[in-house]
Amino acid sequence: MKYKLCVLPGDGIGPEIVAQAERVLGKVGEVFGHEFTCETHLIGGAAIDATGGPLPEATLAAAKASDAVLLGAVGGPKWDAIDKAVRPEKGLLGIRKELGLFANLRPARLFPELAASCCLRPDIVGQGLDVVVVRELTGGAYFGQPRGEEMRGGERVAFNTMLYAESEIRRIAKVGFETARKRGKKLCSVDKANVLEVSQLWREVVVEESKNYPDVELSHMYVDNAAMQLVRAPSQFDVIVTENLFGDILSDEAAIITGSIGMLPSASLGAGGPGLYEPIHGSAPDIAGKDLANPLATILSISMMFVHSFGLTDEAAAVDKAVAEVLREGFRTGDIMGAGKTEKRVGCAEMGGLVAERIRR
Numbered sequence: 001m002k003y004k005l006c007v008l009p010g011d012g013i014g015p016e017i018v019a020q021a022e023r024v025l026g027k028v029g030e031v032f033g034h035e036f037t038c039e040t041h042l043i044g045g046a047a048i049d050a051t052g053g054p055l056p057e058a059t060l061a062a063a064k065a066s067d068a069v070l071l072g073a074v075g076g077p078k079w080d081a082i083d084k085a086v087r088p089e090k091g092l093l094g095i096r097k098e099l100g101l102f103a104n105l106r107p108a109r110l111f112p113e114l115a116a117s118c119c120l121r122p123d124i125v126g127q128g129l130d131v132v133v134v135r136e137l138t139g140g141a142y143f144g145q146p147r148g149e150e151m152r153g154g155e156r157v158a159f160n161t162m163l164y165a166e167s168e169i170r171r172i173a174k175v176g177f178e179t180a181r182k183r184g185k186k187l188c189s190v191d192k193a194n195v196l197e198v199s200q201l202w203r204e205v206v207v208e209e210s211k212n213y214p215d216v217e218l219s220h221m222y223v224d225n226a227a228m229q230l231v232r233a234p235s236q237f238d239v240i241v242t243e244n245l246f247g248d249i250l251s252d253e254a255a256i257i258t259g260s261i262g263m264l265p266s267a268s269l270g271a272g273g274p275g276l277y278e279p280i281h282g283s284a285p286d287i288a289g290k291d292l293a294n295p296l297a298t299i300l301s302i303s304m305m306f307v308h309s310f311g312l313t314d315e316a317a318a319v320d321k322a323v324a325e326v327l328r329e330g331f332r333t334g335d336i337m338g339a340g341k342t343e344k345r346v347g348c349a350e351m352g353g354l355v356a357e358r359i360r361r
């Protein structure tokens with residue numbers, strides 16, 4: 001089969017980690033007999049430097065014409081001081097919106113090989129840590145109108161609107177239920193229904209939708225409690241579904257308790273059209289260009305792409321297996337180095353090469 005990828009390396013460590021993911025992709029193509037063509041385009045700060053804006057027309061057109069999009073990371077201190085309207089992050093938000101990628105799947109799991117880097121006590125982790133955060137990605141306070149800053153009563157005020165239409169809630173709820181159905185069949189919907197009208201509607205619609213999923217056990221949790229429960233007893237969660245801003249926060253929390261934010265991939269999906277795959281970590285400008293970054297989250301994003309965009313489950317399993325093997329053999333980038341004496345420290349490029357070598361049918 002032939003697949004056309006739009007590759008957006010972005011800023012900071014983005015280009016390094018994406019290069020390693022492309023290397024693994026190339027190897028999967030060789031071993032399984034597929035042809036992956038990668039067309040690279042600008043996004044984020046790199047696009048601002050070259051074109052003046054964070055999401056050039058050419059990038060958007062190429063993304064829309066692709067079978068899937070692979071993204072590195074955007075942003076960095078270099079662009080922090082410029083005009084608020086052209087921040088690198090706007091490129092990412094823009095492409096999510098333009099491609100209609102309303103569902104963001106963020107699996108946070110503790111790799112058994114990296115149990116030592118988990119930052120929770122072993123008795124808290126208990127049966128392990130394996131949560132998927134299903135985050136709504138194109139609504140809520142990130143996009144709601146009106147928004148802005150103005151003068152009121154002689155001082156500056158700023159405002160955003162957290163707004164959800166019933167249809168937006170329903171479609172993300174469905175993704176939550178479907179995701180839970182394929183896993184532990186438990187869905188926790190996180191909201192702030194004790195305070196926010198938008199959360200009250202959220203809860204009503206999720207409950208309505210649950211009638212279509214009698215096999216999935218639904219629970220509700222306020223977001224403050226959910227933040228606490230994630231560190232108190234994370235194994236109670238299977239799938240969490242929540243709105244954009246809560247999901248942004250909780251997915252970082254879920255990720256870091258695994259101790260290996262450099263390991264976690266994500267998928268952003270819409271209704272048909274290309275999906276977008278990216279590591280959940282950021283552009284890490286402090287280590288950019290030094291061959292220190294961990295490419296595994298990006299490599300594992302390729303595995304999610306195989307599953308969700310191409311239906312290539314054997315190929316996905318081959319990637320996951322190769323990563324597990326490399327970890328079992330003790331290879332580590334700096335971010336996942338533990339105290340183990342048998343661990344071998346490697347750079348970004350070597351890590352990518354080690355995974356590629358282990359891709360087998």
Ligand code: IPM
Pocket residue numbers: 075089092093248
């Ligand atoms: C994320 C990031 C983005 C977000 C930023 C970079 C705009 O934090 O993907 O979680 O807030 O969605």
Ligand code: MG
Pocket residue numbers: 248249252
């Ligand atoms: Mg975030």
